[in-house]
Amino acid sequence: MDRTLNVDYYDLVLRGGEPGSPEFYDERRIEELLRRCREEGIQRVLWRLSVCGKEAYHSKVRTPFDWAEPRADNDKMTAVMQRFDPLAVASELAPRYGLKLYPWITLLDDYYSGNLESGFVVAHPGYQFVSRDGTRHFRGALCYNYPEVRAHRVAQLKEIVDGYRVDGFYLCTRSHAGECEPSYLPDSFGYNQPVVEEYRLRYGVDIRLAPFDFRKWYEILGEGLTQFLREARQALGRQMPIAVGIMRHPLMVRHVYPRVKMVVDWPAWIAEGLVDELVTFAGEDILGPDRPDLYGLFDIDPIWVDEAPQYYAAVRRANRSHSIWFRLSDWFGVWPEPAVPNAPRTKPGRVIAETTRRLSDLGFDDILFHEAENVESLGLWPYLRGEIP
Numbered sequence: 001m002d003r004t005l006n007v008d009y010y011d012l013v014l015r016g017g018e019p020g021s022p023e024f025y026d027e028r029r030i031e032e033l034l035r036r037c038r039e040e041g042i043q044r045v046l047w048r049l050s051v052c053g054k055e056a057y058h059s060k061v062r063t064p065f066d067w068a069e070p071r072a073d074n075d076k077m078t079a080v081m082q083r084f085d086p087l088a089v090a091s092e093l094a095p096r097y098g099l100k101l102y103p104w105i106t107l108l109d110d111y112y113s114g115n116l117e118s119g120f121v122v123a124h125p126g127y128q129f130v131s132r133d134g135t136r137h138f139r140g141a142l143c144y145n146y147p148e149v150r151a152h153r154v155a156q157l158k159e160i161v162d163g164y165r166v167d168g169f170y171l172c173t174r175s176h177a178g179e180c181e182p183s184y185l186p187d188s189f190g191y192n193q194p195v196v197e198e199y200r201l202r203y204g205v206d207i208r209l210a211p212f213d214f215r216k217w218y219e220i221l222g223e224g225l226t227q228f229l230r231e232a233r234q235a236l237g238r239q240m241p242i243a244v245g246i247m248r249h250p251l252m253v254r255h256v257y258p259r260v261k262m263v264v265d266w267p268a269w270i271a272e273g274l275v276d277e278l279v280t281f282a283g284e285d286i287l288g289p290d291r292p293d294l295y296g297l298f299d300i301d302p303i304w305v306d307e308a309p310q311y312y313a314a315v316r317r318a319n320r321s322h323s324i325w326f327r328l329s330d331w332f333g334v335w336p337e338p339a340v341p342n343a344p345r346t347k348p349g350r351v352i353a354e355t356t357r358r359l360s361d362l363g364f365d366d367i368l369f370h371e372a373e374n375v376e377s378l379g380l381w382p383y384l385r386g387e388i389p
Helices: 009-015 027-039 071-083 086-097 119-123 147-163 193-203 214-236 266-271 303-311 313-317 349-362 372-378
Strands: 002-007 044-048 100-106 128-130 137-142 169-172 242-246 277-280 321-327 366-370
Touching (some): 009 027, 009 071, 009 372, 193 214, 214 266, 266 277, 266 313, 313 321
Parallel strands (some): 002 366, 100 169, 169 242, 242 277, 277 321
Antiparallel strands (some): 128 137
16 A cells, blocks of 8 residues: 655645744755655655645746735745745655655635635636526636636646646645635535536526426536546546545535535546546545534545445446545544644544554555645654554
8 A cells, every 4th residue: 555645835834934944844844855755655745736726836827826814924935936936846856755746736726715816716707606696606616617617727737747747636626615605505506607508408497597407417517527537638648647536425525515516426537537546535534523513514424434445446446546535634623632732733643553554454555644734743654654653
């Protein structure tokens, strides 16, 4: 079983020191992290580019990070972007230490408060999921049923392949945009023109005006994401691996559900060869439960992890990789045993080690440990090997 470390570089910069201090997360610190990954037996790094709607690299297609609120923290990331391109540094150093590097992109994450909105949605607000009466948009959640949305994201992938040395892509369906949408009313968005037209073409009903079959609507909404993967595969070719992160529930995208539900058609992705790796439970806590104030929407039963190898058996039958996302963070304070005072809330080391061993025994191809901030600051490296020092 391989092991992957998720690196949200933006988080590392925010938690680090001020520019000019030894704690500032600059090129030297990036090299130290990648060197340590190799020493600890990590095979791959997911390098997150998405800062919600902005990008932590010098993109010409997307909106590069410039500033965000609160300035006291975000000015450190501003200083990084003015000084160097983090993706250029990471992609140059990773092969030096024998690491595969996958840029990590969140596909439905184009807005967050504090100036983290993409220029794309500012210029094209109509490409976001729209309400049934057409008066409201789900801010930051793009509808991939539009060819223009798909072309925009494919252009980003091509920009990265042409400009950097990378070994694949990790495309995540998890979103932060929904944290800024106050309503959890089910099925309140997703009535965009391409979806409306496709439903009318197939079934003769205008879903904005008449009763309709919700399941058929969910299928059409999900087809936009599948078509994007087709176009991404065509643009990148067969030699560039694509990994996609999904949640366990077949209609769920984290923080988009239940306002929008779409069929996440991973069996079609596998059957058509659109993805090389399926990352399951992305954004979820495989040890459950999740935060209590979201009405149980994102809770999972830990027994689902035991069932996952059989549930996703088609992935292995197609000679694709089946990986699992393991969130180390204790985001919502459900674990009574602290890790280190004043450090990121993290599950106890013994729990991390025991879970790592369990996932290995279940036969997953890779574990994606989320995330580097916890591993570095708390010295969790041995636990990622299933060891308890």
